[in-house]
Amino acid sequence: MKKIRFAGILALGLLWVSCHFTEEIHLNGDGSGSIALQFDGSGWMSDSTLLGGRQTRVDSVIRFAEVLEQRQDLSPEEREQLEQLRPYQMRMISDPETGEGSFTLSREFRDIGEVGDTFNAFQNAGALDKEKGGTPMGASKEAQPSTEVSYSFAGSRFTRRSVIVDSMLHQQRLDSLAGGDSFLVGSTYKLQIHFPSRVKSVNQDKATLSIDGKTLYLEADLVQYLKSPEVLDLEVELEQ
Incomplete structure (x- = not known):
């Protein structure tokens, strides 16, 4: 290897340049598909x-x-x-x-x-x-993770949910960012999700859709996402 x-x-405390994460999901009608996270x-x-x-x-x-x-x-x-x-x-x-x-x-x-x-x-x-x-x-x-993200897709409903599973460890990692936030100015975490049919509704006002209505885009400031991962939680209803 x-x-x-x-x-x-x-390492969360050592990110010292502007950087961007993109989480891209391709979802098929039967719930199968692929996921990629690009740094x-x-x-x-x-x-x-x-x-x-x-x-x-x-x-x-x-x-x-x-x-x-x-x-x-x-x-x-x-x-x-x-x-x-x-x-x-x-x-x-x-x-x-x-x-x-x-x-x-x-x-x-x-x-x-x-x-x-x-x-x-x-x-x-x-x-x-x-x-x-x-x-x-x-x-x-x-x-060791301090947060977890879970996904579900049943019928026409898709969800992405984040939870803090270790509040003490999470706070320690946030403390490690103190004083380094300025180095992460402009850094982002983006979601790009390709659905098998058009999006009927979404719970995020800042989410945007492609022209065909099948791809959803949502972006958050990276520091904000690290502090409050629920900012990218999603509930999406698809057209049937």
């Missing part, structure tokens, strides 16, 4: 230390299911953490010449209800030990 050099970038890190491409000194374009894919099969030297704790990433793959693109830089964590699903919090999964992927060729660092405090 190739070395991963984005652990520091994803646009073009802002840090000028820092060669984050790229390991590389000066050439990199476009690589890590499939975590393959890592689990190939790595027989993982401890039980490491394997347990990596098992949470089994359905996912991570694509990394970095190009020092053009300034392009992104990480995309994606997976397919048979039922969107089986999809957990992809943002937490993204941070767990970022907790892979870059000095050990991608071995998880174990059940570190940074890898």
